Amino acid sequence: MNIKEMQDEIMRIKKEKDICILAHAYQSHDIWEVADYVGDSFGLAQRAAEAPQKTMIMCGVRFMAETVKLLSPEKTVYLPEPDAGCPMADQIDYDLLAALREKNPGYTVVAYVNTTTEVKTLSDVCVTSSSAVKIVKNMPEKDILFIPDCNLGSWVKKQVPEKNIKLVSGGCPTHVRVTVKDVEKAKAAHPNALLLVHPECLKEVTELADYAGSTTGIMDYAAKSDAKEFIIGTENSIVSHLQLAHPEKRFYALSKDCVCHNMKMTTLGDVYNCVVNGEGESITLTEETMQKARKSIDAMLRLG
Structure with a gap:
């Protein structure tokens, strides 16, 4: 089976099974060509929530598939390559954030969307790279703890000097x-x-x-x-x-080394096996976890 034949089978079977394929912008072009939607992680989660299909395949990394599930808890969400994770999201966990909150009383936690669902349950507001400046400007709070990317955080801090933004050491290895x-x-x-x-x-x-x-x-x-x-x-x-x-x-x-190896893990073959045989991982989150994590996302949507 060549690339075109595999793509044709994916297109045929996803229609038969009423499947929606989401592809992050960092995926390869052969995956783009079979996707229903291509874009940034949160934008794809919003598309999934609006889509009529009840089964979603998220071609990206784990936190992205979890975000799709958060916005569409009634839908089945697959991550075709279960080992595709995000090193930045893994840099901060629930216990570390709990310790940071205790160390910084009175600070409002702003979490980049590139975080785990567990971390989002302990965050006050979620942001994307495209919305971070606007949301932080719109927040009534002045003291902000920005996690986990200090580079994105410093970019926001420069544009919103009226806020007291504290950064933590973290970022995208790519x-x-x-x-x-x-x-x-x-x-x-x-x-x-x-x-x-x-x-x-x-x-x-x-x-x-x-x-x-x-x-x-x-x-x-x-x-x-x-x-x-x-x-x-x-x-x-x-x-x-x-x-x-x-x-x-x-x-x-800009650099030959700017390559995300986790994004490269998902192949057209993984998408094919997920569509045809249901392979990959079905994302599961508890009702309590989803309710708590949604608060930070709802705050993001409310603030812009």
Whole structure:
């Protein structure tokens, strides 16, 4: 079976079984082509909640599948590759956050969506990379403990100086591989290219960018810009996706090392086996856990 034949079977069977396939933007293009929706993690969870299908396959990592389940508790949610996790989400657990809350009384906990459901149960407000600045600005509280990504947190802190934002040591191992030297090298090779980066990158890298924003924000910026060349400072799959979408423009990876190995674990074959044979893992969360975790997500939606 070649790629096209496998894709055709996935498309045929998902319609027969009334399955919706969600693909995070960092997935490979052969998975994009069989997906019903492609995007950032929370946006996909919202799409899943609106979709008529009762079975969801989340092609991404574990916290993303859990978020889909949180917003659609009545639906069956599969993670086709159970070992696909998020190192950043694993950097902080319930006990560590409980200790941080005790150490910082009076602080409101703002949790990046890239956290486990268990951590969300102990958080006050959830944010995405695209909504973090707006939500923190809209919060009435001044003292904020931002977890777990100190790079995204410092980016928010710079734009919302009126808030007292305390950061913890944590971040995305993929994005922190990118250095200022990478920027200098890429700019020297492509002096006319605009630099677009994700705010999970190191602070000193983000400060050099022509645009900093979420993955979909980067893709939208590149699509709408009149510029013809771009250096992409996020997971390298985005370079390939942009080249396919805009062949008249040129896209360059900021660093060859900006690769998320967990995202790369999910293959088209995993999606095929999940659709055809129900393989993968069905995400289960207790009713109590979902109710507690939803409070931080509801607060996010309420604040913008």
